Amino acid sequence: MNILVTGGAGFIGSNFIRYMLERYPDDRMVNLDKLTYAGNLENLKDVAAHPRYQFVHGDICDAAMVQASLKRNEIDIVVHFAAESHVDRSIMGASECVRTNVLGTSVLLEAAKESKLTKFIHVSTDEVYGSLGSEGRFSESTPLHPNSPYAASKASADLLVLAYHHTFGLPVVVTRCSNNYGPYQFPEKFIPLMIVNALNDKPLPVYGDGSNVRDWIHVLDHCAAIDTVLHTGRIGSVYNIGGNSERKNLDVAKRILQSLAKPESLLAFVKDRPGHDRRYAMDSSKIEDELRWRPRMSFEEGLVETISWYQQHADWWQRIVNGEYKDYYKAMYEGR
Ligand code: NAD
């Protein structure tokens, strides 16, 4: 099979490409990525010369380029990861987020309509459902109630994808996953930001009182879920993917400090994120019962492994934090 991965130079996409190359000797992986601040070809250095891997530098909003890539590479399946993926950046300014996540998805869908795809997998998020109180979990039938510009752009894209199935019979599947962590995650996101700051003896900025809850899943468990959906997911369906690992942010930050033998005095409670969603929790029983997928990695084990990956790959994240990320960090956290 020829598989087009959009956003393959980012965190989850790069893990997915490596995962698929290792498992499927007959599949070709084409990575279409714009290389925004979050896209990094270093994430795929080890497979750059792989005979079944190809990189295409391009923007998913460029219709002619997207059409040509699908045709030239005789693509059978699209796995669509490309997005502006950070909630805080979408709050600072939403236009790039809307452009890539909504317009970019619609460009891909138009191109897909004209090609002979067998599946179009749209990688979405639990954030489209909004925020939970202390009880309950999101199921696939929970009404969409996105709260941040990022979440609203992802929900818009989900609806477009499902409309293309209904109207044109496009063979789509939508996956909605909870918070990922693991190797190659850009250090603007909570877990790598906390690890990198702790390693640098810098304050760990915890929003509000730190009692917001996220359901964490290791990125390779997410990759395995997408692999399962790619092979056996029902066309026209939505699948929730969760890690069954709800944790309070403050507990996660404390655990990171503990693992690195750093003092809790590094914790810094800062001004809350505007509109900060309280709690996410996923009911993944549909994918578990129908497709027999389950998360394998326990959060505690995965976190220790991830911390040690960041310790061993200081050159990778130092190049990021010493580059343009410095300006972002200043704008987001200075005086907060
Ligand atoms: P990321 O920010 O690490 O990577 C995004 C990638 O998309 C980058 O390589 C970037 O260069 C590329 N990209 C951005 N705009 C593009 C454009 N216009 N054209 C082509 N490429 C473009 O993101 P991630 O954390 O790997 O997330 C991947 C996907 O998974 C996103 O769709 C996100 O919404 C979804 N998701 C993420 C999480 C999570 O916890 N990280 C959870 C659920 C769902």
Ligand code: TDX
């Ligand atoms: O400095 C911080 N301090 C802090 O307390 C940062 C960056 C975050 N937080 C909190 C906010 C959230 O409650 O930690 C939690 C996790 O924050 P993020 O890593 O920004 O993730 P979140 O907003 O939950 O969104 C993530 O999960 C769903 C991904 O970034 C999305 O791409 C995905 O769709």
